[in-house]
Structures are given as C-alpha cells and as structure tokens.
Amino acid sequence: MAKPSAIRHFLDLDEIDARTLRRIINAAHTMKAAGKRVPAKLRPKGIADDVLVLIFEKPSTRTRVSFDIAMRQLGGQTIMLNQNDLQLGRGESISDTARVLSRYADAVMLRANSHDTLLELAKNSTVPVINGLTDKSHPCQIMADILTFEENIGPIKGRKVAWVGDGNNVAASWMHAAAKFGFELRVACPEELQPKEDVVDWVRREKANVTIMTDAAKAVSGVDCIVTDTWVSMG
Structure with missing residues (x-):
C-alpha cells in the first residue's frame, strides 16, 4: 500500500505546479479531439478497470455526469454515493471512511460542503x-x-479574463489559475462580497496579474472572456 505522502491528490490549483497543470490541459485537448471513446494509447497508464468513487454531499448535474462519463471513456468504472449512502451522519468519521474507501477504490472524487472535509x-x-x-x-x-x-x-497565457460576481470558491480558483497559467484576471465583486483574505494574500505572494475591484464595467472592458456564476436572462 502506498504511503499517504506519496499520493498525488488534486485538491487545489495553488498546490500543483504550473507545468503539471499545463500537461493536464494539453492531454485533455488531445483526448477530446480523439472523440467520445478515448483510444487506449491516450489513456493514463493503468486506468483500465480502475474504480472512481464519486461522493456528493451537494446535489450536482454537470459535475456528476462529467466525472462519470469521463471515467467510462477512459476505460474505468464509477460508484456514486451521496450522504444517504454513507455512515458519516451516523457516527462514522471521515478518517474511517477514507480508510475504507481506500481498500476498495482506486480514487475518490468529493463534492463537499466544507473544505475541511476534503x-x-x-x-x-x-x-x-x-x-x-x-x-x-x-x-x-x-x-x-x-x-x-x-x-x-x-x-490563455497573456490573455485578459474578467470575473464578475461574489468573491466565492469559483473566483478563488480563477485567481489561482491566473498565477499558474499566466493570464491577467480582473475580479469585480461588491464591497461586502470580496474574495477571502488568504486567497488575496496568496495572489500577492505569487505576484499574479490579478486586480480586485468593485466596478464591473471597468473589469470587463477590453477583456477576452467574461466569467460569472449565474447568467440571468432579462428577456
């Protein structure tokens, strides 16, 4: 059994080096271009017949379907679990659940209410x-x-992206990505919904090209892409 320190998790973009993240994107481009059935030569080594456990503490449509279909296209299998399928609410600890799943599965994806759970x-x-x-x-x-x-x-390197909305979890990952992929990011949030200070501090340490403001019109001026959480139709 592998030692926990040797395990390569995918928990946050700020914890993964830029070269590895770029390799993931490049591999995704290649796999997607190959079609819905990823050829064996493009699949990660040893993934055939591996089992990915998908745990959802929060409801999901796209995340659930995309992970499930992707694992199947790579030749693996999935098991879906939600809160009602687990013993977490009936006294079993997260650490016990991790050890049990590790005995059966080859990887675990968690959509959690709290980052501490992850x-x-x-x-x-x-x-x-x-x-x-x-x-x-x-x-x-x-x-x-x-x-x-x-x-x-x-x-995306050298491009300009604007985030308009809350300084939430998605905004935080965009800020991490700006540093890792080398693009300019403008974050426009209401004063009372600014990004968390620890994320802002990390961006400063990394000298990422991220500007945080409250003026949405200024943020989106001249950018290559505008991102937000929810688009509302006014028609």
Whole structure:
C-alpha cells in the first residue's frame, strides 16, 4: 500500500505546479479531439478497470455526469454515493471512511460542503482524492473553463479574463489559475462580497496579474472572456 505522502491528490490549483497543470490541459485537448471513446494509447497508464468513487454531499448535474462519463471513456468504472449512502451522519468519521474507501477504490472524487472535509479525507486516504467542489474552491471547473477558452480563442497565457460576481470558491480558483497559467484576471465583486483574505494574500505572494475591484464595467472592458456564476436572462 502506498504511503499517504506519496499520493498525488488534486485538491487545489495553488498546490500543483504550473507545468503539471499545463500537461493536464494539453492531454485533455488531445483526448477530446480523439472523440467520445478515448483510444487506449491516450489513456493514463493503468486506468483500465480502475474504480472512481464519486461522493456528493451537494446535489450536482454537470459535475456528476462529467466525472462519470469521463471515467467510462477512459476505460474505468464509477460508484456514486451521496450522504444517504454513507455512515458519516451516523457516527462514522471521515478518517474511517477514507480508510475504507481506500481498500476498495482506486480514487475518490468529493463534492463537499466544507473544505475541511476534503482535507480530512485526503489526509487519511491512500488513493488519490479529487476536489469536485468545496466552499473554498472549484479547481476542476476552472480547468474545464480554461480548456473551453483555448478551444475557442487560443492559448490563455497573456490573455485578459474578467470575473464578475461574489468573491466565492469559483473566483478563488480563477485567481489561482491566473498565477499558474499566466493570464491577467480582473475580479469585480461588491464591497461586502470580496474574495477571502488568504486567497488575496496568496495572489500577492505569487505576484499574479490579478486586480480586485468593485466596478464591473471597468473589469470587463477590453477583456477576452467574461466569467460569472449565474447568467440571468432579462428577456
């Protein structure tokens, strides 16, 4: 059994080096271009017949379907679990759940209410853990967004992106991505909904090209892409 320290989790973009993140995006471009059935030569080594456990503390449509279909296209299998399927609400600890799942599964994806739950699961897991969303961040969503950007516009490095909305978990991952992928990010949030200070501090330390403001019109002026949480139709 692998030692926990040797496990490569996917918990947050700020914890993964830029070269690895770029390799993931490049591999995704290649796999998607190959069609819905990813050829064996493009699949990660050893993934055939692996089992990915998908845990959802929060409801999901796109995250659930995308992870399930992706694992099948890569030749693996999935098991879906929600809060009613687990013993967490009846006295079983997160650490115990991590150890049990590690004996059966090859990887675990968690969509959690609390980021602390994700960290506790990863700390006690001997298989990779993937962040499918927490209250702190949403790294897989931003990786998918960057893939879509590059499919339609080209390499994101050096481009300008605007985030308009709350300084929430998705905004935090966009801020991480700006540093890792080398693009300019303008974050426009109401004064009372600014990004969390720890994320802002990290951006400063990394000297990322991120500007935080309250003026949405200024933020979106001249950018290549505008991102927000929810689009509202006024028609």
